Amino acid sequence: MQNDTLKKLVNNGAIWAFILFQLVFFEVAGRWWSLSDSAFMDLDSMLLLLKQSAPIGIIAIGMTVVMINGNIDLSVGATYALAGIVMLDSMNWPFMEAMGDSAIPLAWLFALFTGCLLGLINGMIVWKTGVDAFIVTLGAMLGYRGLVFMYNGENPTYHLNWTMVDFAEADILGLQTPAIVFLAVVLIVWLVMTRTVHGRNAYAIGDNREAAVNAGIRVGPHMVWNFVLIGFLAALSAVAFYSGSGSVNPNDGMLFELWAITAVVLGGTKLAGGRGSIIGTLGGVIAIQLLRRGLNHIGAQTETVNLVIGIILIAVLFLDRQLNRKGAEELKV
Amino acid sequence: MTDQKPALRLEGIVKTFPGVRALDGVSFAVQPGEVHALMGENGAGKSTLMKVLGGIYQPEEGRIFIDERETVMRGPLEAKANGVMFIHQELSLAEEISVAENIYLGELPRKSFGRVDWATLYARTDAILQKLKVSFNARTRVGDLSIANQQMVEIARALTVDAKAVIFDEPTASLTDAEKSVLFDVIADLRAQGVGIIYISHRMEEIFKITDRISVLRDGAYRGTLETAKTDEDEITRMMIGRSLDLTRTHAPVDLGPVALRVEGLSCGDLFQDASFEVREGEVLGFYGLVGAGRTEIAETLFGLRKPTAGRIFLKGEEVTITSPIDAIQKGISLVPESRKEQGLVLGMNCRDNMTLPQVGDLTAGPFVSDGAEISIYDQYRDRLQIKSPSWRTTVGNLSGGNQQKIVIGKWLSMRPEVLIVDEPTRGIDVGSKSEIHNLLRELAKQGYAVIVISSEMPEVLHVSDRIVAMYHGRVMREFTAEEVTEDSLIQAISGIEGSAA
Known part of the structure; x- marks a missing residue:
């Protein structure tokens, strides 16, 4: 059984070892090749990194839950853009304008409601039709993006409100609002997944849906809640980001779903469901962001980043497969 | 025969x-032109041995000889190249393509530029199919064939190479009698051609009908080889389980309580019709019948997984309708399902979480699950069921079959059900744990639970049940008390033999 513990450690710790390796590697490489005079990572750049990771990071946390549950959600990027548009556009509505700054929380509510609603639609379709979540949310990705373009054509939607910008850029101990929101989401969802009945059931359903049904778990409604959660988090991510930027381009959020899935998978969550962790995803998100910064630091062109991340993703999954295949044969007595 | 050199x-x-x-x-050795049965209980090592022969597992020690030539098989392709062919219990065919393509999969004859030589392919295939006297041809889509005919395709595949040894793994499991006799003819043909045949089956009558010799495995060890003509079922059974089958009931009749569950005229479409029975507190009711007789389906209906088309269910005298597993659990019916790994356990989860899964919603302190409450339930049932697991943190997938089954039983006992239904309680469990589970089921009845046991193993049903319901083709044929039941009458009832119905 010591083997068990070791495997768990490898599964959960690998991503942090990888992050540590990156920190050392880019620091040393930067100095060695005299590509950069500055240190790779100091406190300020760490904090900035956390802020930059927030938009995809918040979504990736929701994606972790959905994937542990045995589903997937490809529509998060479009949901993100649509929630952003609803938030900024609603500020331009006459009654909202009349309210002045007190319209801001209302605009946030509109955005979050939009996200929950889109998630609810996904979840209900998955539950009631039994169609695979991949297909349902692929359709939703196209459909929701269509709504984005229907809203304002190719034009950006914008509304600049300095109170909102100030809020978005406010900081506590150097952590700006998006980073705080990200960390709060990590903490809350981590508690939900490790300590609550909902979390327990999410793992059970993802690992063996039939056994979960036989244990009397209401699988359909459970999955719907998770889709609502990821919709909410996609909208929350939009709220945190667009409050500061004030402008949504209709192409915003494209490929977010793939970046989120990449981070989740790097963090050790199984594509087939039943296994994974929120903390692992936090590591995955940071690792990706660190890689971007690091390659930049040693003077690699930005274009190479995607190539390197792609290679690392496949390498990680290959390693995972090797580790777990060995385990699987041992079990097959 | 013994002076020949063995095929394998x-x-x-x-x-x-x-x-x-x-x-x-x-x-052990298989002579050319011999049908050699390989027998042993589940878990005796038959499948592992076959995987070694098929090159899927590499043995740590030992040698394999084909035609007295030492052979190392590193993979399925090498096994095939050496003339060792398998007819699997579970068919591994591609349903969407033709018979010919399936047979020559991976070795399709080719013309220039890698084009498939269809003419040669179909001609070769039809030549083989003719030998098998089958009713379909090379161009038939495999998905359109019956299971028996699909099995013929597998056999045809074995005939494409110069097979030295052909291994049949439970080939008759899903065949009708007529299909079986065709299969036996084919086996006889192969035998006449001097192929060595390993025949794995649990069905004694087949073993005696077609095999020459019988080798027995028990707990991974070779126990000996018998000449089929000079032995009988008793001797084989003794070799397989290490003792004579004890069919006597070890338990004294207990005082029965009131009727816990009564079922009247329950039907579910084609699956089963007009089933009526009752089970009292303190009693074990056995359900016996062939696979597909409708036993599991009755259990699933009682557990709310299927909707009955007719009939009434009474729990403690009150009529109930059961719409879902949640409903069944709340009303006090629990089901230990037929297939532990697919339906009963969350294999990646630890022992404790599996055991408390149905009731974890009630074990909370504030918003969080209470660790202490869960562990105390786990500890209680670990002790009561004597579950051997290093810790509650151990992943259930790492436990032995017997302990896994105990976790599932513990899961439902901790819900304090009125009626406990156990479908195939000892499938895939080793002999030692089997009797432990049997004793446990008896013990539960003694404690006042109403227990329903569904089993395909006659000794098991005879051993644990107070009464036995025999089913055939979706119908309850007869109900026996433990005192009046005999093996013969039970077999007649589940084979649908006329006149046996009460």
Whole structure:
């Protein structure tokens, strides 16, 4: 059984070892090749990194839950853009304008409601039709993006409100609002997944849906809640980001779903469901962001980043497969 | 026969998995032109041995000889190249393509530029199919064939190479009698051609009908080889389980309580019709019948997984309708399902979480699950059921079959059900744990539970039940009390033999 513990450690710790390796590697490489005079990572750049990771990071946390549950959600990027548009556009509505700054929380509510609603639609379709979540949310990705373009054509939607910008850029101990929101989401969802009945059931359903049904778990409604959660988090991510930027381009959020899935998978969550962790995803998100910064630091062109991340993703999954295949044969007595 | 050199000979094969010696020095030989039965209980090592022969597992020790030539098989392709062919219990065919393509999969004859030589392919295939006297041809889509005919395709595949040894793994499991006799003809043909045949089956009557010799495995070790003509079922059984079958009931009749569950005229479409029975507190009611007789379906209906088309269910005298597993659980009916790994357990989860899964919603302190409450339930049932697991943190997938089954039983006992339904309680469990589970089921009845046991193993049903319901083709044929039941009458009832119905 010591083997068990070791495997768990490898599964959960690998991503942090990888992050540590990156920190050392880019620091040393930067100095060695005299590509950069500055240190790779100091406190300020760490904090900035956390802020930059927030938009995809918040979504990736929701994606972790959905994937542990045995589903997937490809529509998060479009949901993100649509929630952003609803938030900024609603500020331009006459009654909202009349309210002045007190319209801001209302605009946030509109955005979050939009996200929950889109998630609810996904979840209900998955539950009631039994169609695979991949297909349902692929359709939703196209459909929701269509709504984005229907809203304002190719034009950006914008509304600049300095109170909102100030809020978005406010900081506590150097952590700006998006980073705080990200960390709060990590903490809350981590508690939900490790300590609550909902979390327990999410793992059970993802690992063996039939056994979960036989244990009397209401699988359909459970999955719907998770889709609502990821919709909410996609909208929350939009709220945190667009409050500061004030402008949504209709192409915003494209490929977010793939970046989120990449981070989740790097963090050790199984594509087939039943296994994974929120903390692992936090590591995955940071690792990706660190890689971007690091390659930049040693003077690699930005274009190479995607190539390197792609290679690392496949390498990680290959390693995972090797580790777990060995385990699987041992079990097959 | 013995002066010939064997077609296939194994010598001292050892294969271990962590904690288990799955094969412990197995040696035996198959002569050319011999049908050699390989028998043993589930878990005796038959499948592991076949995987070694098929090149899927590498043995740690021991040697394999084909035509007295030592052979190392590193993979399925090498096994095939050496003339060792398998007819699997579970068919591995591609349904969307033709018979011919399936047979020559991976070795399609080619013309220039890699084009498939269809003419040669179909001609060769039809030549083989003719030998098998089948009713379909090379161009038939495999998905359109019956299971028996699909099996013929597998056999045809074995005939494409110069097979030295062909291994049949439970080939008759899903065949009708007529299909079986065709299969036996084919086996006889192969035998006449001098192929060595290993025939794995649990069905005694087949073993006696077609085999020449019988080798028995028990707990991973070779126990000996018998001449089929000079032995009987008793001797084989004794070799397989290490003792004579004890069919006597070890328990004294207990005082029965009131009727816990009564079912009247329950039907579910084609699956089963007009089933009526009752089970009292303190009683074990056995359900016996062939696979597909409708036993499991009755259990699933009682557990709310299927909707009955007719009939009434009474729990403690009150009529109820059960719409879902949640509903069944709340009303006090629990089901230990037929297939532990697919339906009963969340294999990646630890022991404790599996056991408390149905009730974890009630074990909370504030918003969070209470660790202490969960552990105390786990500890209680671990002790009561004598579950052997290093810790509650151990992943359930790492436990032995018997302990896994105890976790599932513990899961439902901790819900304090009125009626406990156990479908195939000891499938895939080793002999030692089997009797433990049997005793446990008896013990539960003694404690006042109403227990329903569904089993395909006659000794099991006879051993644990107070009464036995025999089913055939979706119908309850007859109900026996433990005192009046005999093996013969039970077999007649489940084979649908006329006149046996009460």
